[in-house]
Amino acid sequence: MYDLGKVAVGLAVFVLLFTSPLWYNVATGGKVTPPDLKSAKAKQDHCIEDTEYMKSNHMDLLNSWRDSVVREGNRVYTSRLDGKRYNMSLSNTCLDCHGGKTGDGYVKFCRHCHNYNDVDPFCWDCHLNFEEL
């Protein structure tokens, strides 16, 4: 086989570069801490549905709220938990409870978790998060 040495060196360099993020983390001891939502205080002691459901399905719920409010004009949501009625509004209901209209809720609750999961929803392009305009 010709140039085995060169090919082997090239491969080794490639593998090293390709896996460099892993080595970087090992070297700097980058520890990943799961999001801690304890500091994100909400006004109500429970959310509009149970916590597990909200954790995994809030995005679907919000998408259906969007269509319901804008296209059908149905703006009141009845909770399956206790039958309580809520105004279907991301900024005026969700964020008002999660930290009030100060940006606190957005930073400690929404953004904190979204950053950890590396998701970037475009809700805040228009809807106010009260952190900044």
Added chain:
Amino acid sequence: MGITKRDFLKIAGVSAIGAGAVPASKAIAGFKDQVGPNKEALTGERWAMVVDVRKCPEGCDDCAKACHFTHNVPEFTYNKRHEIKWIWHEKYVNAFAVPENEGEYVDKATASRPFLVLCNHCDNPPCVRVCPTQATFKRKDGVVMMDYHRCIGCRFCMAACPYGSRSFNLKDPRLGLDHTHYNKDFPTRMKGVVEKCNFCAERLAVGKIPVCVEACKHGALAFGDLADENSQVSKLLRENYTVKRKPELGTLPMVYYIVR
């Protein structure tokens, strides 16, 4: 050999459809049984507005100020192309005149005064017809609404609207807002979408009339349901001669003007 390749493919195909149908049906069923309208909401069959030009004094801008604050409409005054307008004053030639008759022989007092204009919430809206994503649509009560989530910024609606009621966000609209004085209850828009008056759909939903009508202290604006003959707008239309903007185009505007 118990199963042929053909049979296997058939069974696999049917199973795949079945497996896909379960989540799909869930998504369709969604939250329909859990949502409904607000009980205090104002309901109507055909919302309309009447502008009494006789009572609308020149130089007064209360309605536009109230609207633009309530809906976080940005102010980009330095460049006409960046301007965003929901309700504003327009010259006679732009508001009413048609190309064949540019108001040459109209009396000076009428031709020189400004007229309040906004989206006409047409009964036959050309903007709705041309929108490729149905981002703009007509509600059952006649409000021509924008769904900014769906708008792709193609601007067909702006070309279709004969009244210039639509504005395009060439810049991030948040740059044109006063960061210390804006409405925290209403969203902004984003760069790249078209926007216009929504007949205060968000206020109708909680039992309030449009903010421009509320803000007018001269009583020049009236809002109501044309299908209800006891409504203020129906009465005004019965008792006064009214005109509409560019009626020859067949868009059936729902903003009426009492001129004299």
